[in-house]
Amino acid sequence: MSRQTQAIIHADALLHNFKQLSARAPTSQSMAVVKADAYGHGAVNVARILQHVSSRFAVAIIEEAIALRDAGITAPIVVLEGAHQAKECQMAFQHNCILVMHCEAQLQWLDACPKEMRPHIWLKSDSGMHRLGFALDDMPNIVERYQHLLSDETVIATHFACADDVDNAFTQRQLDAFEKVVLPLNFPLSLANSPATVNWQDSHAKWNRLGLGVYGGKVSSIDVSDMPLMPAMTLRASILAVRDVPQGEGVGYGQTWTASKPSRIATVGIGYADGYPRHCPNGTPVMVRGQRAQLVGRVSMDMITIDVTDIANVTIGDMVELWGEHVAIDEVAKCAGTIDYELMTRVSQRVPRIVKYL
Ligand SMILES: Cc1ncc(COP(=O)(O)O)c(C=O)c1O
Structure with a gap:
């Protein structure tokens, strides 16, 4: 029997x-963000599952879009980092992708691209996160100078730094600053990721970009049990x-x-080479035979050890849930000193993704 790590x-x-x-x-349209192999869930599988409800997909880089095209996904794909090189403008056109342009170098590459090979673009504006995007003050000027590269598909987008935190006023500040400059430009807008979709209603615009929430991650600092999300991944071994093991x-x-x-110590066939975080300390929860047990000892490359002293009849072949329905991924992430986004995306290629249709 092969290893049951899945x-x-x-x-x-x-x-x-x-x-x-x-x-x-x-009032918005929503697109599923499937970058980083759909947050570790398998981009092709996820896009196939969601293609009848998500009329577009978003990825980070053009290679991720091309992989979806190769798998037969036909919906328009928004490339969130735009072009990294001039040649990606034509590639985007050929693959029906929309590039989110965040700097003038990218617009100049597009300008140099033959007219009939130019993809649609969005413009990204930096409303305060200071990672990517045109400064808000420059937006009117950029729109005016590059009018010829814009189309009826053009959307002006921004990204929030703290939208999961309902008590953090910075999101409202970003929203206000963005709208003040951008509303008069008269373009459709895209602001909300999944935390903002849940927590900041005023951020809902033409397009919302839904990542973590689609995968059942924790999108709010408060309880949002009026809108229960289900874990989309169960990691088990x-x-x-x-x-x-004797005392001492x-x-x-x-x-x-x-x-x-x-x-009584059980050894489980999963380790940091599979993406189970090495930083998980003693006491990190797992689930076996319907009961919670605890990680004990260091996470090895291919194995972990758990304390099953208080759980009857544990035996070779029993399945252990590392995260999923019974052990929230966010809880494990906290134990490891990280966030659910990182745990999801780090499940390694050694772990087969098994899609369960119900
Ligand atoms: C520009 C952009 N939009 C949307 C998303 C989706 O965000 P979330 O996973 O928090 O819903 C991301 C994810 O990092 C992003 O970088």
Whole structure:
């Protein structure tokens, strides 16, 4: 029997989450963000599952768009980082992609591109995150000078720095600053990611860009149980050994955990090479036989060890949930000192993605 380490991708959860988030913004159109292999869920699978509800997709880079085209996805694709090189303008045209242009160099590449090979573009404006985008004050001038590169598909977009935090007034400041400059320019707008879609109704515009929420991640600093999202990934692995460890004995590399009483330790076939974070400390929760157990000892490359002393009948072959329906990925992320986005995207290619349709 081969190793049972798997990421189960729940098609019903993806559809449910996308519909919930879209319904939260009924006056907007929503597109699923499937960059970074759909946050580790498998971009082609996710796009195939969502293509009847998401009329567009967003990726970070053109290579991600081309991979979707090669798999037969036909919906327009928005490339969030625009072109990294001049040649990507023509590539975008050939693959029916929309480039989000954030700097003048990109606009000049497009200007140099033969007219009949120019893709549609969006313009990205920096409303305060200071990562990408034209300064707000420059926007009127950019629109005027590059009018000939714009089309009825052109949208002016921005991105929020803190939209998950409902108590952080910075989102409202970004929104106000953006609208003040951009509304008079009379273009359709795109502001909201999934946290903003949930937490900041005033940010809903023509297009919302839904990432984390589609995958069931935590999109708000407050409880949003009026809009339950379902985890779209269950990461699981099987037990490959069970042993009794006497009181006082250490477990794993560096002996970072010592049995305080006679203990039963199960070894599970997943490690940091699979994307289970090495930073997870003793006590990180897992689920086995319907009960919570705890990680003990250091995460190895291919294995972890868990304490199953208080769980009856644990045996070789039992499946262990690392995160998913019973162990929230956000909880594991907190234990590892990171965020759910990182855990999702780091599940390695060694872990087969198994799509479960219900
Ligand atoms: C420009 C842009 N828009 C939208 C998203 C989707 O954001 P989220 O996953 O928080 O919904 C991202 C993700 O990082 C992004 O970079």
